[in-house]
Amino acid sequence: MTKFNVLILGNASAAPSLTRNHTSQLVNINEQYFLIDCGEGTQIRLREHKIKLQRINHIFISHLHGDHYLGLIGLMQTMNLLGRVNELIIYCSENIKEIIDIHLKYSRGTLSYPINYVTVSSNQSELIFENEKVEVSTIPLKHKIPCTGFLFKEKPKSRRINPKAIQDYNIPKHAINKIKLGEDYESETYEIVKNELLTQDSLPSFSYAFCSDTAYEEKIIPIIKDVDLLYHESTFHEEHADRAKKTFHSTAAQAALIAKKSNAKRLIIGHFSNRYPDLNLLLNEAKSVFENTRIAEQGIFFDVQNSQ
Numbered sequence: 001m002t003k004f005n006v007l008i009l010g011n012a013s014a015a016p017s018l019t020r021n022h023t024s025q026l027v028n029i030n031e032q033y034f035l036i037d038c039g040e041g042t043q044i045r046l047r048e049h050k051i052k053l054q055r056i057n058h059i060f061i062s063h064l065h066g067d068h069y070l071g072l073i074g075l076m077q078t079m080n081l082l083g084r085v086n087e088l089i090i091y092c093s094e095n096i097k098e099i100i101d102i103h104l105k106y107s108r109g110t111l112s113y114p115i116n117y118v119t120v121s122s123n124q125s126e127l128i129f130e131n132e133k134v135e136v137s138t139i140p141l142k143h144k145i146p147c148t149g150f151l152f153k154e155k156p157k158s159r160r161i162n163p164k165a166i167q168d169y170n171i172p173k174h175a176i177n178k179i180k181l182g183e184d185y186e187s188e189t190y191e192i193v194k195n196e197l198l199t200q201d202s203l204p205s206f207s208y209a210f211c212s213d214t215a216y217e218e219k220i221i222p223i224i225k226d227v228d229l230l231y232h233e234s235t236f237h238e239e240h241a242d243r244a245k246k247t248f249h250s251t252a253a254q255a256a257l258i259a260k261k262s263n264a265k266r267l268i269i270g271h272f273s274n275r276y277p278d279l280n281l282l283l284n285e286a287k288s289v290f291e292n293t294r295i296a297e298q299g300i301f302f303d304v305q306n307s308q
Contacts, residue, residue: 002133003032003303004154004206006229009045011270011296013213013235013249014067015169016040021298022067023271025231026245027152029134034211035059042071043078043245054084058129060136061092062212062226063147067090069096074105076111084113091129091144091235093122093138122146125223130155141214142231143248149212151224165198200238206304209264213271215245216254221262229304230259231296234282236272252282256289269294 005028010021020037026046030193033056035042046053053075079088090096097117100250104110120128120138129136132155139149158180166176174186185193204266207222211232224230232255236244244248244251250258252269259267266291267281276282279295294302 002154002157002203002305004029004208006208006231006299006302006304007049007051007266008043008270008300008302010039011272011298012039012067013233013271013273015274016067017274019280020272020274021045023062024071025210025296026056029152029154032131033057033133034136034152037062037068037212038072038075039067039069040071043075045298053079054082054086057086057089059088060089060094060150060210061142062149062210063143063145064092064094064099065145068212069099071244072096073100076100076115076229077109079113080111087114087116089116089118089129091118091120091150093148095119101248103169120148122148125151132166137223139209139211139220141220141233142144142217143213143215144161144236147213149210149214149220151209151227153207156205157202159195159199161198162198165240169193169198171198183216208304211255211258213248214250215248216250216258218258218261218307221258224258224262224264227262227264229260229266229268229302230264231268231270232258233271234286235271235273235280237276237285240273240275250274252286256286257295259293264290265292267293268296268302269293 007026012020016022021041023037024039024042025036027034035056111278127137137151141147184195208226208229209227234252234255235249236251238251239252255269
């Protein structure tokens with residue numbers, strides 16, 4: 001079983017509090033780290049969880065409101081002080097390069113490592129990263145400024161070898177990799193052993209969708225359909241639905257409705273307004289629409305592969 005989890009580093013909107021940091025999450029897929037958003041305090045929370053900063057090579061910034069990126073420059077400077085040499089790739093719906101360049105200019109600073117800035121579209125979903133095991137696509141959101149969410153999807157896994165069948169059919173070791181890829185085995189005497197006799201079904205692949213600041217937007221439903229774990233901002237309670245509409249944010253009930261309509265397996269809600277000291281108010285509202293909902297509690301790991 002591969003590792004695929006999400007660590008909540010912050011869940012506050014607008015202003016942080018003593019118990020709620022600004023938005024940031026760390027996605028771990030097979031020990032490859034992806035940082036999503038980087039609000040104030042992010043690097044402190046990373047250190048709190050003993051995350052090695054230099055292992056973060058990809059940072060996804062949903063949009064350029066301060067509560068989602070103001071921790072980035074500090075994190076980059078710490079990476080520099082620690083002697084980073086590996087390239088850092090930053091994905092953002094607007095070009096964040098200008099902000100970083102201005103800071104370096106007026107602080108007369110330099111970085112010891114290269115930065116690759118990737119500007120992503122906030123108008124349509126596009127594939128922005130992939131390797132042999134995972135791909136990341138954007139989720140266009142509806143906010144005051146260009147804003148994107150991010151969809152992390154594991155690629156289909158190889159079929160699993162059946163050790164007993166391999167032994168029974170006397171299959172040589174050099175043929176195993178091709179069999180994992182779905183090929184039949186052909187012996188030196190041209191006898192064919194069908195792949196389904198030598199393998200078992202592959203393990204399931206999983207997905208995680210991060211939907212940052214957004215008004216209620218049903219256009220995202222086809223993009224996140226059947227997602228295993230959905231994070232959706234839930235800044236307000238329904239009693240403040242007018243405020244949510246005016247500020248291009250969502251209520252907990254609206255987040256839950258998106259989860260229900262997209263057939264998500266689980267929902268976590270976050271980006272909470274400080275006007276709600278008791279988050280059970282928002283949790284109960286969401287659960288009334290979509291039962292399998294949890295609070296994106298700061299410091300909690302969510303296992304994307306767990307259906308509960």
